[in-house]
Amino acid sequence: MTQEYRLKKNGYINRNKKISFKFNGKKYFGFEGDTLASALLANGVHLVGRSFKYHRPRGFLGAGVDEPNAKFQLYSKETTEPNIVATEIELVEGLVAKSQNCWPSVNFDFGAINNLLSKIFPAGFYYKTFMWPKNFWYKIYEPIIRRAAGLGIAPMKPDNDRYEHKFEFCDVLVVGSGPSGLAGALAAAKNGARVILAEDKSRFGGSLLNDEVTIGNKKGKDWADETILQLKSMSNVIVKNRSQVFGYYDHNMMVMIERTKDHIEKPTKYTPRQKLWYIRTKETILSTGSIERPLVFGNNDRPGIMLASAAKEYLKTYGVLVGKKPIIFSNNDGAYDLAIEFKKNGIDPLVIDIREKSNSTAVKEAKNLGIDIKFSHAIANTNGYKKVNSATIGKLNKDKTGYENLENVSCDCICVSGNWTPTVHLSSQSGNKLKFQEKIDAFVPEKSKQNESTVGSAKGIFTLKESLEDGFKLGYELSNKITKKNIKSSIPPSNERNQDRHDKFWCMPLPKNKDYKRCVDFQNDVYVSDIELAVREGFRSIEHVKRYTTLGMATDQGKTSNLNGLQLVSNIEKKIIPEVGHTTFRPPYTPITIGAIVGREVGKHYRPTRKSPMHLWHEKNNAVFVDAGLWLRPRYYKQGNETLQDAAKREATNVRNNIGICDVTSLGKIDIKGSDSAEFLNRIYTNAWMKLPVGKARYGVMLREDGIVFDDGTTTRISENHFHMTTTTAQAANVLSHLEYYLQVVWPDLDVNVLSTTEQWAGVALAGPNSRNLLGKLFPNIDVSNEALPFMGFKKGDLFGVPARIFRISFSGELAFEINVESGYGIFMWEKIMELGKEMNIEPYGTEALSTLRIEMGHVAGSEIDGRVIPSDLSLDGMISKKKDFIGKRSLNRQAFVELDREKIVGVVPIDKKTMIPEGSHLVANRNASLPNPKLGHISASCWSVEYNNPFSLAILKDGKKRIGEKLYALSPLKNKSIEVEIVSSHYVDPKGERVRS
Amino acid sequence: MLEIKCPYCGKRSQNEFSYGGDAAVKRPELGKEVSDKEWDNFVYLRKNPRGNHREFWHHVAGCRQWFKVLRDTSTHEIFKTARLDEEL
Numbered sequence A: 001m002t003q004e005y006r007l008k009k010n011g012y013i014n015r016n017k018k019i020s021f022k023f024n025g026k027k028y029f030g031f032e033g034d035t036l037a038s039a040l041l042a043n044g045v046h047l048v049g050r051s052f053k054y055h056r057p058r059g060f061l062g063a064g065v066d067e068p069n070a071k072f073q074l075y076s077k078e079t080t081e082p083n084i085v086a087t088e089i090e091l092v093e094g095l096v097a098k099s100q101n102c103w104p105s106v107n108f109d110f111g112a113i114n115n116l117l118s119k120i121f122p123a124g125f126y127y128k129t130f131m132w133p134k135n136f137w138y139k140i141y142e143p144i145i146r147r148a149a150g151l152g153i154a155p156m157k158p159d160n161d162r163y164e165h166k167f168e169f170c171d172v173l174v175v176g177s178g179p180s181g182l183a184g185a186l187a188a189a190k191n192g193a194r195v196i197l198a199e200d201k202s203r204f205g206g207s208l209l210n211d212e213v214t215i216g217n218k219k220g221k222d223w224a225d226e227t228i229l230q231l232k233s234m235s236n237v238i239v240k241n242r243s244q245v246f247g248y249y250d251h252n253m254m255v256m257i258e259r260t261k262d263h264i265e266k267p268t269k270y271t272p273r274q275k276l277w278y279i280r281t282k283e284t285i286l287s288t289g290s291i292e293r294p295l296v297f298g299n300n301d302r303p304g305i306m307l308a309s310a311a312k313e314y315l316k317t318y319g320v321l322v323g324k325k326p327i328i329f330s331n332n333d334g335a336y337d338l339a340i341e342f343k344k345n346g347i348d349p350l351v352i353d354i355r356e357k358s359n360s361t362a363v364k365e366a367k368n369l370g371i372d373i374k375f376s377h378a379i380a381n382t383n384g385y386k387k388v389n390s391a392t393i394g395k396l397n398k399d400k401t402g403y404e405n406l407e408n409v410s411c412d413c414i415c416v417s418g419n420w421t422p423t424v425h426l427s428s429q430s431g432n433k434l435k436f437q438e439k440i441d442a443f444v445p446e447k448s449k450q451n452e453s454t455v456g457s458a459k460g461i462f463t464l465k466e467s468l469e470d471g472f473k474l475g476y477e478l479s480n481k482i483t484k485k486n487i488k489s490s491i492p493p494s495n496e497r498n499q500d501r502h503d504k505f506w507c508m509p510l511p512k513n514k515d516y517k518r519c520v521d522f523q524n525d526v527y528v529s530d531i532e533l534a535v536r537e538g539f540r541s542i543e544h545v546k547r548y549t550t551l552g553m554a555t556d557q558g559k560t561s562n563l564n565g566l567q568l569v570s571n572i573e574k575k576i577i578p579e580v581g582h583t584t585f586r587p588p589y590t591p592i593t594i595g596a597i598v599g600r601e602v603g604k605h606y607r608p609t610r611k612s613p614m615h616l617w618h619e620k621n622n623a624v625f626v627d628a629g630l631w632l633r634p635r636y637y638k639q640g641n642e643t644l645q646d647a648a649k650r651e652a653t654n655v656r657n658n659i660g661i662c663d664v665t666s667l668g669k670i671d672i673k674g675s676d677s678a679e680f681l682n683r684i685y686t687n688a689w690m691k692l693p694v695g696k697a698r699y700g701v702m703l704r705e706d707g708i709v710f711d712d713g714t715t716t717r718i719s720e721n722h723f724h725m726t727t728t729t730a731q732a733a734n735v736l737s738h739l740e741y742y743l744q745v746v747w748p749d750l751d752v753n754v755l756s757t758t759e760q761w762a763g764v765a766l767a768g769p770n771s772r773n774l775l776g777k778l779f780p781n782i783d784v785s786n787e788a789l790p791f792m793g794f795k796k797g798d799l800f801g802v803p804a805r806i807f808r809i810s811f812s813g814e815l816a817f818e819i820n821v822e823s824g825y826g827i828f829m830w831e832k833i834m835e836l837g838k839e840m841n842i843e844p845y846g847t848e849a850l851s852t853l854r855i856e857m858g859h860v861a862g863s864e865i866d867g868r869v870i871p872s873d874l875s876l877d878g879m880i881s882k883k884k885d886f887i888g889k890r891s892l893n894r895q896a897f898v899e900l901d902r903e904k905i906v907g908v909v910p911i912d913k914k915t916m917i918p919e920g921s922h923l924v925a926n927r928n929a930s931l932p933n934p935k936l937g938h939i940s941a942s943c944w945s946v947e948y949n950n951p952f953s954l955a956i957l958k959d960g961k962k963r964i965g966e967k968l969y970a971l972s973p974l975k976n977k978s979i980e981v982e983i984v985s986s987h988y989v990d991p992k993g994e995r996v997r998s
Numbered sequence B: 001m002l003e004i005k006c007p008y009c010g011k012r013s014q015n016e017f018s019y020g021g022d023a024a025v026k027r028p029e030l031g032k033e034v035s036d037k038e039w040d041n042f043v044y045l046r047k048n049p050r051g052n053h054r055e056f057w058h059h060v061a062g063c064r065q066w067f068k069v070l071r072d073t074s075t076h077e078i079f080k081t082a083r084l085d086e087e088l
């Protein structure tokens, strides 16, 4: 099919490059520079979708971001994407698109039966109908609504496209490249400001692309092109098209989305699809323009009925006629530009003007061209199912409540104009109040809240001359504030058609005894009758009317419908519009992809992977790693076909029988120095620290102010005023912040400095009965006997020339030592230990064996210190100093914390001595009790005890200590398990702690 | 995203900082007798005003200094930032 609605001339498209595409299974052609919308209209395609609720046939209403109807599903080889706006997507070879919200096809849509049933689908239908019976909701109503309400199909595969984030700073950000925006950008740039100019469309110029105006004796479009070239040549200016600034956030942070790929026929593999720009600007010029309002009349939502401004854009920018027998229906002079353009291209339009007369030059010019104009007339109704084919027009009576006569006029399109709505979204998002301007029947920005100023038609200035003056003046003033320079640009003279006043009348009366649907919100399928009903039912606040009727919701956010809805409510309520107010404008102004928001924050989210200096050795020795925060830690070292549990058993057994080595580099390490260090620790930890001798370590527990256990670890006194603190891997960063808070904010008088040294030291734990023997070989010059280096002792050593720190501390409950050397020597230390330990049967062990060892010893870790326990819950009562105060102590008196039956730590063994108890299982008294089964506690950690060769778990159990010996049940509905268990002491192995002191 | 002026480093984006709560709250002195009510006030109760609020922030991904900020909680306007030893 040839493009039979394409004019021979006109438009900024490249007629030398033909592009094929598919829509609803049919192949069409367009030209390079088309949007999908303009290419479809060039082929006479108006029926593009079905309305949301009633499935009424719908066509294009707009030509840009204002388009509410033409949202398509796009298909490519790899994926599919819903809700693509046809007016915004540029035509590329091979594009495949389909209509949404229709089944089986847009021509025959089963859901259209809803239209016949519209009497039972009024405003608030969902709220009224699906309330009862209650149990119908999940099974019947909700699935039906979900199927019916989906606009498009979400892609099922991961998004293969690349999205990027960019951070930028500037002096003046100009949003929109219409006349006032170009003027503002030019004036600011010439005065030395760093300027970013952002234009949503692919072409710069805004209204200058489609208006018959001159600036400086040039066509408006030529002036725009030259200005853009000039701006692009300046090093202090960034000029971006296809870039929508969609959000105005705090402290002048603007967010912009740039479309970088979809319009390119052969993108490279690394071309990002979209870029999200975070722009921190000093000043913003909002030249966001205005959007034409539809007029409201009977069946005003048929395909072929569109905004006059859109029809003009299709004609001027794309060389496309939206029809060959047009009716133009208007309450203002703006639409006469379109009438004149039609006429110049050999088409005879009929103009229906609500006003009695107009003295504008546009109307005079139209009359001179012989265009048929009917003043005081209106369209009452339209006909044609899949495309409009006639209009019922009539002369309005004096008070505009009815028609003096009605006649049918055939047509193939109706272009409507209900005056202009300034685009105030960004201004409102910045925190501005809006004021209602009677002269234009619309809201404009009032006072600035942040550093932003609105210019041009976005603030209700509709003449080119004033817009240019406004832009140049503002661009100079704002840049002068920043650069203090005084370079003024001269304002070029301009020429345009002058305009007369518009008529406030916009909602046409129904002819007698007629009940035509009059659409207000095209995207959400909201009609005059819905709003009337909502007000009748008592919804007064505009925010409530919005939610009840869905007016102005969804992706469209009421771009074409907000004001008409407001006017309607104010008419019914007999209030003026400012009293009704307006709904809140929220970002994003236009829908943006989740991919753009996420950017490169995929997979590991930019987070570094932290590896110990011994990582390569672990890799070479078949370590299976586990994430511990950012760290990768060996979970176990796999031998043959071992399972995780087999390996953990083997490794843990070897620790108990011989000796094991574990990489503990990831433990948090904080260096504490200063003359008040001991006093500081005494305040932070629950136990006493003042008398810790140099060369000794001590176990410490720290609380939050609310008494909950925060972290634990050992801290060693290296010298009088120097301590080495260790924290858990998970809490390392939080503990440092905690210490800094108390030192800087609460006790600035203390002479203490803290510094994270986690990465400065490589650490290993040597654990098992042979560990002292090995230590003696590693440090032949040191006395490592129990007397010289007792439990909780510390010594400095020389590991074959490498300075080392030796701590006699134990997490495994065995005789154990930890050795730290500077990170760079970590691998040397590890290999030396493996070499010398070989004859003692040394084997590495991972975190799984480490857990096994600590669980059966009853040592607590993160799974018990879960933000809900106080020290006594964990049998750490002995750690609480009675003599001194410390952080969180006062909270321990809270009534809830002194209750006798609190949940406390216990051990749990399955009666059958075989079944592993899943972590997270609930402990209950009766396995068959009706749900919810009263929970007595939960399993915090489970292991296979290598000491007793049966499963063992730790649990936090109500009144736990008194239940030792009781039989309970561990239930795990997730794993479908119910296990009979016995409660035992949490210290399952070596309860007296003899081994660590051996 | 707020732009916060660290008194040591200058203006930085909010994502370099973490919030540290009401700066008017003073921890009772260690070792001092405190009534249940006073302690409860200190640990749990905060004013949450609409409008001006003195608060602590921590330049976590920067100089790691805690400092004070005077911020309007409804508009997010920041009037002043100050070191801990300065008046806000």
Ligand SMILES: [Zn+2]
Residues within 6 Å of the ligand: B006, B007, B008, B009, B010, B059, B062, B063, B064, B065
């Ligand atoms: Zn800083």
